[in-house]
Amino acid sequence: MFEEKFEKLSLTEQESFRRIINWLLAHTYLLQGNYVFDDSMKRTNPDYLFVERQFGLFQDYLEYSGFHLERDSNYGVIFISSTYEYNRVKFDKATTLMLYVLRLIYEEEREKLSLSRDIFTSTGDLVHKMISLGVIKKKPSNLVLRDSLRTLNRFRVIEKPDGSWEAADTKLLILPTILFIVTNERISNMYKLIDEEPGGDMIPEDEEDEETYQDASDSLA
Structure with a gap:
């Protein structure tokens, strides 16, 4: 008992x-x-x-x-x-897309490492990657960046040292938890999310304009 x-x-x-x-x-x-x-x-x-x-x-x-x-x-x-x-928690579209791109960065960087499992990026590199993938056309507002990255930090997806979330040079540590939130199957589903929004610019400048929500993960409590 x-x-x-x-x-x-x-x-x-x-x-x-x-x-x-x-x-x-x-x-x-x-x-x-x-x-x-x-x-x-x-x-x-x-x-x-x-x-x-x-x-x-x-x-x-x-x-x-x-x-x-x-x-x-x-x-x-x-x-x-x-x-x-x-x-289960549902992430808004901006946070979901950042999560997806962070997962791609994690996979790309992990292939380059032989010993360390610590995968780093930065807020600026994350935004650049999102633009290069066609997820967005321009940098999202600082408010959207800050709120989305804080949410991902709450659920132990990323960590950072001192500094503001929205600063381009802020270092982000991508934690291995991302593998359990964004599985290989969910990557395919997130590709569909991008395809549904032709032309990019999927993240609004004002978070109050965002009304579309996606499941973040089946493993989120």
């Missing part, structure tokens, strides 16, 4: 359990390594190790609420998915 196993944890472990459950419900993904930009290196995430040790306990608790806890040890990702359709 869950209650019996939970009571066997120390008070500190019980508090960690509650805190991590809240994190997963808010952010969906938990990574094995946290990148420290000041040191240009990854440090092991103790929360990830704790969930690994108590995976069955976390799994049992979340199952009660209709969530599935999953992990991929190869990429060091633990995440939750929801049984219920209405408890």
Whole structure:
């Protein structure tokens, strides 16, 4: 029984359990390594190790609420998915397209690397890539850039050091979680989204004008 196993944890472990459950419900993904930009290196995430040790306990608790806890040890990702359709996040079109292009950048850069899995780009390079692909005709407004990149950061798709999201030279770390959000099958679906908007310019200058929404991922809680 869950209650019996939970009571066997120390008070500190019980508090960690509650805190991590809240994190997963808010952010969906938990990574094995946290990148420290000041040191240009990854440090092991103790929360990830704790969930690994108590995976069955976390799994049992979340199952009660209709969530599935999953992990991929190869990429060091633990995440939750929801049984219920209405408890999944939908991204607006601008965020969806940025997510799609970030996935393409991730694949292209990963092919160039032999050892490191850390994939970097920048806000400026992201926008340039979107224009070169014909997704947009011109740079989106700073408001759209900022809000979309913040959303992707919330769901652990990207990280950045200090600086504004919309600045062209802001470095973006693309996290391996993107592989679980944008699968190969979903890439094909996103191609269709682009084809439906001939001529590009798919991202509005004012976010309030955007009324079209797309599913971001079946794995988003």
